Amino acid sequence: MFDLADIIVREQGKLSEIDGQTGDGDHGVNMGKGFRIAGERLRALPSFTLPEGLALLGDTLLSDIGGSMGPLYGTFFTDMSEVLDGKDSLDAADFSAMLAAGLAAVQGLGEAKPGDKTLVDVIVPASQAFNAAVAEGKSFTEALEALQTAAAAGLEATRDMVAKVGRASRLGERSRGTLDAGAASCDMILETLAAGLIKQLAT
Numbered sequence: 535m536f537d538l539a540d541i542i543v544r545e546q547g548k549l550s551e552i553d554g555q556t557g558d559g560d561h562g563v564n565m566g567k568g569f570r571i572a573g574e575r576l577r578a579l580p581s582f583t584l585p586e587g588l589a590l591l592g593d594t595l596l597s598d599i600g601g602s603m604g605p606l607y608g609t610f611f612t613d614m615s616e617v618l619d620g621k622d623s624l625d626a627a628d629f630s631a632m633l634a635a636g637l638a639a640v641q642g643l644g645e646a647k648p649g650d651k652t653l654v655d656v657i658v659p660a661s662q663a664f665n666a667a668v669a670e671g672k673s674f675t676e677a678l679e680a681l682q683t684a685a686a687a688g689l690e691a692t693r694d695m696v697a698k699v700g701r702a703s704r705l706g707e708r709s710r711g712t713l714d715a716g717a718a719s720c721d722m723i724l725e726t727l728a729a730g731l732i733k734q735l736a737t
Contacts, residue, residue: 535587539573541726542566542719553715556702561603561715568599568607584624588615602700603716606640606653613639624731626664626674633661650698651709653720660685660724675735678728685728689713689721 542549546566553561572594576587588611596608613635618628637657646652648659663684667677690713697709700716 535576535582535584535591535730536573537730538591538723538726539569539576541722542569543573545722549715549719552713552718555712556697556705556709557715558701560601561719564599564601564603565607565719568595568604571598583622585615585618585621588612588618602644603719606643606716607719609639609643610636626668626677629674629678629731630661630665630668633657633664637661644699646699649695651692651695651702651714651717652697652699653714653716655692655695655714656685656688656717656720656724659688659691675732678732678735682725682728685721685724689717692717 543566546562549562549565550559551562553559569591572591575590575594576582579590582590592608592610592612592615594608595604595611598604614632617632617635618624621628637654640646640654640657644652644654646654648655660681664677664681667680668674672680692714693712694710695714696707697703697705697714702709702714
């Protein structure tokens with residue numbers, strides 16, 4: 535969880551730069567603020583489980599950052615934590631259910647669908663790649679690695695999309711040729727979360 539908070543704080547300048555190409559350029563600032571506060575709160579705890587960490591992150595983003603991404607990511611993490619509530623271990627089925635809950639939360643609020651140039655364009659292929667790997671009998675680690683690859687590809691795919699929702703949608707065709715900032719932060723989140731789990735599985 536600390537890696538998750540730290541990556542967004544560290545890369546907030548990059549996220550704002552991406553956002554500035556089609557929006558108001560504050561995505562990294564807002565996300566950096568929320569994840570910094572969450573990281574500080576997590577470090578103040580003597581210990582916490584993954585669902586507790588996700589819940590704290592969700593609560594922090596809902597209450598402490600502005601813009602459209604606060605509610606989106608806040609609900610994303612909160613709903614994922616609820617799926618894992620009470621669990622002290624995590625398997626591939628749990629992780630799949632967690633991703634499904636996060637996607638449903640985001641789409642329930644923003645109504646975005648694949649191809650709209652949003653974070654959904656990262657979550658959907660990442661989830662599909664993870665589930666496909668599991669269905670093929672691959673290990674939890676291999677499925678997480680497939681997720682990482684698909685998340686990165688999903689982010690890159692937003693470059694050739696025209697924004698259909700959010701502030702960037704006002705630009706129409708002019709939004710083509712740039713990455714989506716929400717997709718960029720989502721890629722960082724999913725890839726970092728997967729990397730942390732891969733590290734734990736190795737030990």
